Amino acid sequence: MDTRTALLAAAAALLLAGAVGAVAAPDAIVDPREADERPGDVRIVDTVVSPGEVRGETAELRLGVDLRHRGSAVENVTVRHRAIGADSGLLVDETTVDVGTVDGGGERTINGSVDVEREGGYRIETVVFADGERRASQTTRVGGVAALTPDYADSRVGFTESNVWPTVAVSVSEADNQTATLSVSLSVTNRGDAVSEPLDLRVLLRQSESNVIADEASETVGEVRPGRTDTVTTTVEVPANYNYYVDAALWSDDVLIDETQGVANLNPRERITANETVEEVEFAVEDFTRGSDDAADVADAPDRGTDGESAGDSTPGFGPLAALVALVAAILVARRRP
Incomplete structure (x- = not known):
């Protein structure tokens, strides 16, 4: 067999094998265009x-x-x-x-x-x-x-939360029998990552029993750096000898951002705390008297002169009752004699 005849035989064998495979597995030969039409x-x-x-x-x-x-x-x-x-x-x-x-x-x-x-x-x-x-x-x-916090109230600046350092600190600047001038300091902290925008600080002093507003003040909280705490101080004047709640709030474009409360105790006989009222017992000297019970007896005894006698007008001796008894006894003895 020459070379040409061998090549023709091999080609015929390949065609026969392809035909047999196509019949045995009809899906083996697929048109690529048909494959793209399948849903993904x-x-x-x-x-x-x-x-x-x-x-x-x-x-x-x-x-x-x-x-x-x-x-x-x-x-x-x-x-x-x-x-x-x-x-x-x-x-x-x-x-x-x-x-x-x-x-x-x-x-x-x-x-x-x-x-x-x-x-x-x-x-x-x-x-x-x-x-x-x-x-x-x-x-x-x-x-x-x-x-979720509304966008209009979302601010990382607020009043300082601390266990020791006071958020609201009140001190007396001037005082007389009628009025007292108070200096109110408030701590503000920036908990964000950027410098804060200016905010409005409003303070109300409310009398503890009547809830009447005694005075109010407003200040501007300037820029506070991230992680820093700033102190804002304002002054109010109120009637003396009363106790007050110090209500403070931070505002941004008339939107309430944060609020806190403190107290100012100007009445020495009563004391109030934030969200709680405490009444103390009035100071009395006798509650702190020291010594034995004889001291009380001496205190209750009548005043005496320097010689130990009473400084009153009592008759010295036995007194009128003893004299009357002696007189009656003398009369009875005289009547018994013969």
Whole structure:
């Protein structure tokens, strides 16, 4: 057999083997164009919830959904979020994010959000659709929404919290029988990472029993560096001999940021503390008398002169009663004699 005949025989054998394989496994040979037309797969890998804009009554919950894609491109993909009350089971909010076509494999993050009320807990149900067909779903539970601070009241500056150093310190600058001038110092701490903006400090002195405002003052808290504590001092004038609650508050554009309370005890007979009133027993000298019981007897005895006799007008001797008894006895003895 020559070389040409051998090559023709080998080629014929290869064609025969290919034909047999195609018959035995018809799916082994697939047109690449047909493979691209197969629908891809989209799955939810993870969902991350973070607080967004926090308002007075409601809060925005930002949702980041990680989608994993495999296979060919998936068109008309949408992600739907539903916020459902954990206790009531009622739908609170629903949003849909239009993703479009997902292609290229790997993972991508789809951002969305829902608005909920700042109370209770919620169940966030996330569903992925492709051409209106449900492809994947996941449920995330969220609680403690009420603990979120509204954006308008979010400030890292507040009154100092310390076990020793006083947040509110009151001292008397001047005083007379009618009025007292008090110097009130308040400690403010910046717990943030940046220099604080100026704030308004307002102080009210409230009489402890009547709650009548005796005086008030306002000061500006300047810039406070991160981690630093600043002391702001103001002066008020109030009637003397009364006790007062010192109410202090920090304001930013008429928004209450923080508040604290101290006391000013100007009445020596009574004492008050923050959120508590304590009445002391009036000072009495006899409670502190030292010595034996004879000292009390001496104190109760009548005054005597230098010679030990009473300084009163009593008759010396036995007194009128003893003289009368002696007279009656003498008369009886005289009548018995013969």
